[in-house]
Amino acid sequence: MKTLFKNARLIDPEAETDALGWLLVEGGTILAIGTGQPPAADNVIDCARKCLAPGIVDIGVKVCEPGERHKESFGSAGAAAAAGGVTTMVTRPDTQPAIDTPEVLEFVTRRAREASPVRIKPMAALTKGREGREMVEIGFLQDAGAVAFTDGDQVVENNKVLSRAMTYARSLGALVIAHPQDPGLSAGASATSGKFASLRGLPAVSPMAERMALDRDLALVEMTGVKYHADQITTARALPALERAKGNGRDVTAGVSIHHLTLNELDVGDYRTFFKVKPPLRAETDRVALVEAVASGLIDVICSMHTPQDEESKRLPYEEAAAGAVALETLLPAALRLVHADAIALPRLWRALSLNPARRLGLDTGRLATGAPADLVLFDPDAPFVLDRFTLRSKSLNTPFDGARMQGRVLGTWVAGKHIFEGG
Amino acid sequence: MTFRARHLLGIEPLKPDEIRTVLDLSEHYVDLNRSPEKHADVLRGMTQINMFFEASTRTQASFEIAGKRLGADVMNMAMQASSIKKGETLIDTALTLNAMHPDLLVVRQPNSGAVDLLAQKVNCAVLNAGDGRHEHPTQALLDALTIRRAKGRLQRLTVAICGDIAHSRVARSNILLLGKMENRVRLIGPPTLIPARAADFGVEVYDDMRAGLEGADVVMMLRLQKERMDGGFIPSEREYFHRYGLDAEKLAYAKDDAIVMHPGPMNRGVEIDGTIADDINRSVIQEQVEMGVAVRMAAMDLLAQNLRAARAGDGGIYV
Numbered sequence: 001m002k003t004l005f006k007n008a009r010l011i012d013p014e015a016e017t018d019a020l021g022w023l024l025v026e027g028g029t030i031l032a033i034g035t036g037q038p039p040a041a042d043n044v045i046d047c048a049r050k051c052l053a054p055g056i057v058d059i060g061v062k063v064c065e066p067g068e069r070h071k072e073s074f075g076s077a078g079a080a081a082a083a084g085g086v087t088t089m090v091t092r093p094d095t096q097p098a099i100d101t102p103e104v105l106e107f108v109t110r111r112a113r114e115a116s117p118v119r120i121k122p123m124a125a126l127t128k129g130r131e132g133r134e135m136v137e138i139g140f141l142q143d144a145g146a147v148a149f150t151d152g153d154q155v156v157e158n159n160k161v162l163s164r165a166m167t168y169a170r171s172l173g174a175l176v177i178a179h180p181q182d183p184g185l186s187a188g189a190s191a192t193s194g195k196f197a198s199l200r201g202l203p204a205v206s207p208m209a210e211r212m213a214l215d216r217d218l219a220l221v222e223m224t225g226v227k228y229h230a231d232q233i234t235t236a237r238a239l240p241a242l243e244r245a246k247g248n249g250r251d252v253t254a255g256v257s258i259h260h261l262t263l264n265e266l267d268v269g270d271y272r273t274f275f276k277v278k279p280p281l282r283a284e285t286d287r288v289a290l291v292e293a294v295a296s297g298l299i300d301v302i303c304s305m306h307t308p309q310d311e312e313s314k315r316l317p318y319e320e321a322a323a324g325a326v327a328l329e330t331l332l333p334a335a336l337r338l339v340h341a342d343a344i345a346l347p348r349l350w351r352a353l354s355l356n357p358a359r360r361l362g363l364d365t366g367r368l369a370t371g372a373p374a375d376l377v378l379f380d381p382d383a384p385f386v387l388d389r390f391t392l393r394s395k396s397l398n399t400p401f402d403g404a405r406m407q408g409r410v411l412g413t414w415v416a417g418k419h420i421f422e423g424g
Numbered sequence: 425m426t427f428r429a430r431h432l433l434g435i436e437p438l439k440p441d442e443i444r445t446v447l448d449l450s451e452h453y454v455d456l457n458r459s460p461e462k463h464a465d466v467l468r469g470m471t472q473i474n475m476f477f478e479a480s481t482r483t484q485a486s487f488e489i490a491g492k493r494l495g496a497d498v499m500n501m502a503m504q505a506s507s508i509k510k511g512e513t514l515i516d517t518a519l520t521l522n523a524m525h526p527d528l529l530v531v532r533q534p535n536s537g538a539v540d541l542l543a544q545k546v547n548c549a550v551l552n553a554g555d556g557r558h559e560h561p562t563q564a565l566l567d568a569l570t571i572r573r574a575k576g577r578l579q580r581l582t583v584a585i586c587g588d589i590a591h592s593r594v595a596r597s598n599i600l601l602l603g604k605m606e607n608r609v610r611l612i613g614p615p616t617l618i619p620a621r622a623a624d625f626g627v628e629v630y631d632d633m634r635a636g637l638e639g640a641d642v643v644m645m646l647r648l649q650k651e652r653m654d655g656g657f658i659p660s661e662r663e664y665f666h667r668y669g670l671d672a673e674k675l676a677y678a679k680d681d682a683i684v685m686h687p688g689p690m691n692r693g694v695e696i697d698g699t700i701a702d703d704i705n706r707s708v709i710q711e712q713v714e715m716g717v718a719v720r721m722a723a724m725d726l727l728a729q730n731l732r733a734a735r736a737g738d739g740g741i742y743v
Contacts, residue, residue: 193620198619201557201558202557204620270537270540315515315541316513316514318535319535319536319556
């Protein structure tokens with residue numbers, strides 16, 4: 001059966017084009033793309049000149065299975081992803097217990113297959129129990145489907161442990177993802193040091209903690225030759241180090257969370273804990289530098305860093321409240337803020353949302369090309385709405401965008417040609 | 425009346441007029457407290473609960489005396505020993521107390537912003553008696569009253585705040601208040617105890633105490649909060665006293681009529697020399713304690729008036 005998407009604004013991140021045309025899908029893959037007179041098909045979808053783009057590939061989604069299913073499950077996260085135009089969730093291993101053995105990974109894969117309408121690509125821990133002491137069975141986990149290895153926000157402090165894990169990972173071609181944050185300087189911090197944190201009396205961390213940890217990681221990358229991805233670069237100060245490493249030909253990429261691209265430290269206001277994320281929100285000058293870095297391609301990947309927290313974990317004094325925000329459903333409209341602000345063109349934005357993350361993980365998705373999997377999102381980039389957090393599909397509703405005016409509605413989502421979400 | 429707030433959570437939201445209103449009314453209570461008949465009945469029938477999640481002797485006693493002199497039923501809850509230890513959250517504790525219909529809730533909490541959070545969940549007036557490193561508004565008000573009485577004005581003065589600024593809510597509230605009233609504020613301390621970007625607060629920052637004290641009208645010493653130290657902010661107490669302890673030699677750099685203040689409790693020989701603290705010509709430390717009761721009476725009086733007005737349906741009072 002052939003499905004035709006006609007009259008669509010095709011957002012092609014590879015060619016970086018944004019033009020009207022049609023797209024033909026058969027058997028879960030893209031059969032043909034063109035302009036002008038569309039071919040015949042069994043099923044025709046008139047896109048009414050809205051945007052058709054490859055589905056988002058989101059690196060770093062926390063699905064709280066196993067361990068904290070009351071916060072998020074594969075079912076609820078999958079529904080949220082579908083509604084947000086995310087067709088591949090690359091899940092984090094910072095669950096309870098951590099995903100550090102092939103057996104736990106198999107549980108995750110099975111649950112994902114049963115419950116999630118979107119693709120799940122799991123990451124595994126880099127060290128056992130994410131304790132930074134012994135490396136996991138990287139080979140077995142890779143065979144079981146792990147697409148990358150990371151201890152999440154738990155930094156491997158011991159350089160010897162990390163260098164050995166990286167060396168071993170390199171021999172298998174495995175991608176190591178790290179959270180560049182000096183553990184000593186950032187201990188106990190819940191804000192970025194500066195005037196705002198000082199006046200609010202919040203324990204704070206210097207932006208320098210990120211650069212120091214990135215410098216350390218990049219030295220070990222140079223030493224071991226491993227494929228390395230920094231999960232979130234959030235400060236202007238870390239960017240030159242990243243640029244140098246890339247210039248020297250290291251196999252290095254970096255991501256940034258949507259919150260660090262669209263919010264700053266002042267949004268915390270009167271201790272609003274839904275704005276507490278890790279690393280903490282930064283200064284406006286950092287945010288602006290990060291947007292430029294995404295536009296220039298220095299930062300490769302935009303992710304949601306979807307971190308569900310229940311109300312109890314957030315209804316606490318700011319210092320004690322849990323960090324993290326849900327973002328699967330708000331990633332797309334929040335990212336479109338950058339387009340509406342003329343900071344970045346839509347196809348370039350989509351490189352960071354779909355093409356680059358897919359490439360980095362060796363996935364075939366993220367492209368609008370003949371032969372690629374038909375993972376697609378149809379959206380109206382201009383449709384305005386006010387976000388009501390109680391409409392979110394996640395089990396946890398901890399979004400910083402509650403009540404925010406946003407633009408960009410998902411009209412439909414397809415995974416392997418299958419229509420999994422229809423929006424209004 | 426220009427004091428329109430529902431709670432006293434910090435100095436930050438107050439306008440200069442509101443600060444003046446509190447201080448003017450405090451003068452009345454200073455007189456009352458010095459008279460043999462110390463009772464007023466502006467809080468008669470009202471219930472005041474003091475919730476102290478952190479140890480406190482003087483602030484709690486001051487609030488208790490203030491409430492009793494105004495005729496409130498005052499209850500002290502030692503929160504360190506109570507349900508918080510049993511795992512109850514701050515908000516649940518607040519809701520439980522709220523159900524007992526208190527009128528005034530005086531709260532001290534070790535986390536910055538925690539009193540704001542609590543105030544959102546109750547329908548009585550909340551007074552912040554210190555939240556983490558954030559604010560301690562009644563301390564700043566009593567300091568302001570002390571300064572105004574000693575100097576005859578509360579503007580165009582040079583006030584040097586010395587010591588552990590980074591961990592001090594007293595310093596933050598005082599910086600805000602003195603700035604709003606158009607004074608020149610200097611912060612003096614080792615750089616490890618000065619908060620990040622302090623110069624952006626509209627103050628001058630000194631690490632040399634003598635330079636910082638030059639020409640000061642008011643010298644405000646802070647307690648070196650040993651219990652807050654992670655360790656390693658200063659090399660030793662004796663080196664701290666040598667460089668930042670207030671003694672006669674360093675005080676000589678301030679104006680001849682400069683007054684010396686301390687929010688207490690003092691560490692004699694750490695941040696202040698005992699003879700300076702006891703010098704009745706310079707030290708106003710005892711007067712600060714006296715003003716504390718008067719200021720707290722004034723603040724509770726004003727909040728109670730607003731509370732009554734709000735309950736009587738006179739809506740516009742809540743801002």
